[in-house]
Amino acid sequence: MNVNHELTGPEGAPVVVLSNSLGTDMRLWDEQVPALTGSFRVLRYDQRGHGGTEGKPGPYTLAQLGGDVLELLDWLDISEAHFAGVSLGGMTGMWLAEHAPERIGRLALICTSADLGGTAWLDRAATVRANGMAAMVEPSLPRWFTPAAAERPDIRAKFSDMIAKADAEGYAACCEAIADMDILDELPGITAPTLVIAGAEDPATPPSHAERIAAGIAGARVEVLSPAAHLANAEQPGEVNRLLLEHFGGTA
Numbered sequence: 001m002n003v004n005h006e007l008t009g010p011e012g013a014p015v016v017v018l019s020n021s022l023g024t025d026m027r028l029w030d031e032q033v034p035a036l037t038g039s040f041r042v043l044r045y046d047q048r049g050h051g052g053t054e055g056k057p058g059p060y061t062l063a064q065l066g067g068d069v070l071e072l073l074d075w076l077d078i079s080e081a082h083f084a085g086v087s088l089g090g091m092t093g094m095w096l097a098e099h100a101p102e103r104i105g106r107l108a109l110i111c112t113s114a115d116l117g118g119t120a121w122l123d124r125a126a127t128v129r130a131n132g133m134a135a136m137v138e139p140s141l142p143r144w145f146t147p148a149a150a151e152r153p154d155i156r157a158k159f160s161d162m163i164a165k166a167d168a169e170g171y172a173a174c175c176e177a178i179a180d181m182d183i184l185d186e187l188p189g190i191t192a193p194t195l196v197i198a199g200a201e202d203p204a205t206p207p208s209h210a211e212r213i214a215a216g217i218a219g220a221r222v223e224v225l226s227p228a229a230h231l232a233n234a235e236q237p238g239e240v241n242r243l244l245l246e247h248f249g250g251t252a
């Protein structure tokens with residue numbers, strides 16, 4: 001199995017898959033795992049080129065990132081799972097809910113977008129391939145956290161480490177997957193009950209992106225958290241845990 005992952009929580013319980021954003025790894029979910037494992041078997045993994053999952057040469061596509069999840073579910077003999085993803089993880093979740101609906105129960109999309117594509121991502125990919133990941137640390141933290149959270153030593157240390165340790169080719173290839181994406185027209189094909197969470201202060205995928213996603217998926221509802229920037233699940237763990245447990249049908 002090429003996808004680095006961790007499976008915890010009671011055997012036989014419904015499975016929740018947790019998918020990380022660009023530049024982070026499965027540690028993004030450290031505050032969610034203890035809350036979710038009270039009710040669920042939790043499968044968190046590292047996207048290609050992030051954490052312990054190898055960064056194969058790119059460019060990647062959302063289909064490949066979604067395919068990694070299907071391969072992982074098959075390998076673990078999991079037929080269906082709920083899915084929560086932050087940003088790139090949410091894009092992966094939308095692809096899965098559209099292309100493998102029989103595998104996805106309920107969907108939670110956190111600080112993500114269905115139409116974030118564009119050439120700026122190709123510029124970022126080129127920068128990272130030329131200069132490596134270290135140059136990405138300082139520009140990323142103000143997108144990921146509001147100023148007060150970005151100054152917290154625990155947050156700075158943990159999230160700087162994640163970015164610095166990402167594989168430059170894998171990160172760049174994920175940027176190319178985002179550059180290529182516009183799945184707004186595919187959203188009406190999603191039938192999974194969907195919760196969309198946004199950070200009120202998120203400069204990368206502001207609440208307007210959450211509203212556009214929810215407008216495309218029948219029955220989807222939006223929750224906007226504040227203060228929270230792009231990594232709302234790390235900045236507002238208590239509120240995100242409450243919303244995820246409520247949406248997936250777990251107990252606190």
Ligand SMILES: O=C(O)CC1=CCC(=O)O1
Nearest residue numbers: 021022087088140143204
């Ligand atoms: O630019 C960032 O770091 C924010 C982001 C966009 C897609 C993603 O996964 O993270």
